[in-house]
Amino acid sequence: MVFAPLKFNNNLIAQKPIIQGGMAIRVSRAPLAAAVANCGGVGVIAASGLSEPELKEQIKLARSLQTNKNGLIAVNIMFAASEFRRLIENSVDAGIDLIISGAGFSRDLFSIGKETGVQVVPIVSSVKLARISKKLGANVIIVESGEAGGHLGTDQPIRKLIPEIRQALDAEPDLPGVGKVTLVAAGGVTSGADIMEMMSLGASGVQMATRFVLSKECDVHDNFKNLFLNKEEKDVVMMQSPVGLPARAILTPLIERLQNGTIEKPKTCDSCLKHCSHSFCIIRALDAARKGDIENGLFFTGANVKKYTEILSVKEIFDKLEAEVNEYIKNNKIDCGKERCVF
Numbered sequence: 269m270v271f272a273p274l275k276f277n278n279n280l281i282a283q284k285p286i287i288q289g290g291m292a293i294r295v296s297r298a299p300l301a302a303a304v305a306n307c308g309g310v311g312v313i314a315a316s317g318l319s320e321p322e323l324k325e326q327i328k329l330a331r332s333l334q335t336n337k338n339g340l341i342a343v344n345i346m347f348a349a350s351e352f353r354r355l356i357e358n359s360v361d362a363g364i365d366l367i368i369s370g371a372g373f374s375r376d377l378f379s380i381g382k383e384t385g386v387q388v389v390p391i392v393s394s395v396k397l398a399r400i401s402k403k404l405g406a407n408v409i410i411v412e413s414g415e416a417g418g419h420l421g422t423d424q425p426i427r428k429l430i431p432e433i434r435q436a437l438d439a440e441p442d443l444p445g446v447g448k449v450t451l452v453a454a455g456g457v458t459s460g461a462d463i464m465e466m467m468s469l470g471a472s473g474v475q476m477a478t479r480f481v482l483s484k485e486c487d488v489h490d491n492f493k494n495l496f497l498n499k500e501e502k503d504v505v506m507m508q509s510p511v512g513l514p515a516r517a518i519l520t521p522l523i524e525r526l527q528n529g530t531i532e533k534p535k536t537c538d539s540c541l542k543h544c545s546h547s548f549c550i551i552r553a554l555d556a557a558r559k560g561d562i563e564n565g566l567f568f569t570g571a572n573v574k575k576y577t578e579i580l581s582v583k584e585i586f587d588k589l590e591a592e593v594n595e596y597i598k599n600n601k602i603d604c605g606k607e608r609c610v611f
């Protein structure tokens with residue numbers, strides 16, 4: 269078990285095995301993604317909900333802010349978005365390093381990856397989809413658990429999913445030229461000790477999102493960040509998203525209206541999703557959250573938001589994780605062998 273660079277292919281290696289999870293709508297944008305890449309991690313711009321010119325502009329801006337070439341810039345595109353393919357094509361045109369896709373599963377993702385020559389990374393929440401991804405040629409898979417924020421594909425905890433998926437994939441022959449599949453653990457990872465535990469269970473990296481909302485570089489309204497501070501278990505709830513998936517969010521007036529059936533149905537629709545229940549307009553609710561509108565906003569969060577008590581810069585977040593990883597390595601007398609621990 270080592271804390272080593274995260275390899276996507278021979279040309280794409282992130283110095284630190286930490287991905288900042290994509291957060292639509294306009295929660296994870298260029299300044300956050302670039303700050304993460306500058307710390308050696310994978311910074312992710314959420315593409316869902318952006319127009320094509322805005323997406324290209326965000327990728328260009330992230331590149332202009334990126335000073336450390338040992339980090340990577342990716343986009344996250346929800347499969348559920350109507351513009352899925354067009355957003356991928358625009359990201360490829362703009363020179364993105366990686367395409368990450370979740371909120372639904374797409375076999376097309378792998379053929380698009382082959383056609384365009386860009387590295388694709390699926391997000392899965394089950395053994396079944398991990399197996400299919402491996403068969404379709406995935407060499408890196410993000411495993412997202414029931415503790416994650418936003419739309420969820422499972423209620424299973426990360427400490428159960430990672431070993432299960434590791435075991436299932438290792439039991440099958442590796443594809444020629446692809447080799448052993450790399451797993452990245454997403455959902456509820458909050459500390460350096462959690463990261464090292466994920467490595468011991470069979471992951472080679474982690475994806476963290478809620479932590480990065482509480483960063484100085486995340487450019488959502490301060491109300492959004494303050495809402496995340498000092499939360500208790502009772503402040504975090506599950507809800508049914510119009511996408512057709514369960515999701516986790518902070519209990520706010522919008523959720524109360526959804527629970528008691530008084531939420532307003534949308535009068536107009538931009539058809540932003542392939543399938544939508546129209547129970548309320550999720551894109552407007554997420555946009556209201558970004559702008560700090562507590563009354564009308566939908567604030568997605570991970571289950572462990574209660575563990576965060578401060579807003580830090582991305583550099584401070586990485587420094588803190590580094591100190592915790594080093595402490596774990598020292599306390600547990602871990603031999604990092606030939607592959608050097610990167611911190």
Ligand SMILES: Cc1cc2nc3c(=O)[nH]c(=O)nc-3n(C[C@H](O)[C@H](O)[C@H](O)COP(=O)(O)O)c2cc1C
Binds near residue numbers: 295416417418569
């Ligand atoms: C505010 C917020 C928005 C999110 N939006 C997306 C999204 O657009 N696409 C996606 O694949 N995952 C999304 N997620 C999930 C994260 O990318 C990530 O996998 C997960 O939250 C990791 O768990 P953590 O928040 O406990 O660190 C979102 C999470 C949060 C907190």
